[in-house]
Amino acid sequence: xxxxxxxxxxxxxxxxxxxxxxxxxxxxxxxxxxxxxxxxxxxxxxxxxxxxxxxxxxxxxxxxxxxxxxxxxxxxxxxxxxxxxxxxxxxxxxxxxxxxxxxxxxxxxxxxxxxxxxxxxxxxxxxxxxxxxxxxxxxxxxxxxxxxxxxxxxxxxxxxxxxxxxxxxxxxxxxxxxxxxxxxxxxxxxxxxxxxxxxxxxxxxxxxxxxxxxxxxxxxxxxxxxxxxxxxxxxxxxxxxxxxxxxxxxx
Amino acid sequence: xxxxxxxxxxxxxxxxxxxxxxxxxxxxxxxxxxxxxxxxxxxxx
Numbered sequence: 313x314x315x316x317x318x319x320x321x322x323x324x325x326x327x328x329x330x331x332x333x334x335x336x337x338x339x340x341x342x343x344x345x346x347x348x349x350x351x352x353x354x355x356x357x358x359x360x361x362x363x364x365x366x367x368x369x370x371x372x373x374x375x376x377x378x379x380x381x382x383x384x385x386x387x388x389x390x391x392x393x394x395x396x397x398x399x400x401x402x403x404x405x406x407x408x409x410x411x412x413x414x415x416x417x418x419x420x421x422x423x424x425x426x427x428x429x430x431x432x433x434x435x436x437x438x439x440x441x442x443x444x445x446x447x448x449x450x451x452x453x454x455x456x457x458x459x460x461x462x463x464x465x466x467x468x469x470x471x472x473x474x475x476x477x478x479x480x481x482x483x484x485x486x487x488x489x490x491x492x493x494x495x496x497x498x499x500x501x502x503x504x505x506x507x508x509x510x511x512x513x514x515x516x517x518x519x520x521x522x523x524x525x526x527x528x529x530x531x532x533x534x535x536x537x538x539x540x541x542x543x544x545x546x547x548x549x550x551x552x553x554x555x556x557x558x559x560x561x562x563x
Numbered sequence: 564x565x566x567x568x569x570x571x572x573x574x575x576x577x578x579x580x581x582x583x584x585x586x587x588x589x590x591x592x593x594x595x596x597x598x599x600x601x602x603x604x605x606x607x608x
Contacts, residue, residue: 324591324595328573358602359598
């Protein structure tokens, strides 16, 4: 005794109140004669009851809410405004928070500063996850050849440990449709991601945005490559880092 | 998730996730089906 395969979606639409009256009536009639489908409906109700458990709900941090609201206000049109005025319940289950955050990022991308947003997101992801580096070493002579064949350019790698920016390793990133080299440095407890890729990518680079929510971004170009340093260190530190890096590759 | 926790309609879910309503329906159906099966197995000793 199981649900009729052709009724699965109808049943769920009915359960969600998305079915028009005629179809709803037809389905109700079917339910009275089909134990499989009515059992399936009961299971849907049980499922919903389990989702209603308040323990599943975790309040999103207030600053996230403010950020999203600011973005919605800035955009001020389209479906996003509707969602805003609808006053979404901010109960996000822990595991699902990331999905909502990812959606928020996607929504922001088409606006100006898209690249910065992506860079910061990448930086944050690298510091949260388990994959800060693909190749973990403080030896620049190991990192540089590691990128051979992985990217179609040779990212310069310099040793800045003496200046208080020890190299942590390298990572391959995928940004805006192309492979990008990411070098990872450390400043005390802070991580600095330096993204490098060739200049002639057709990427429309917005004018240098300063920092995004406490993340500093420094951008420069050199020798046909573009460099984007992203970190939560003090902006002056990141600028010092960028200057040193640029000086070192020029020898 | 959007349906159960955020209480969005199919059309709203389609808008936020950028897929047709039909896809929302089939994905939702599949996801719930999987959850039901998973819960069934969990409750089994």
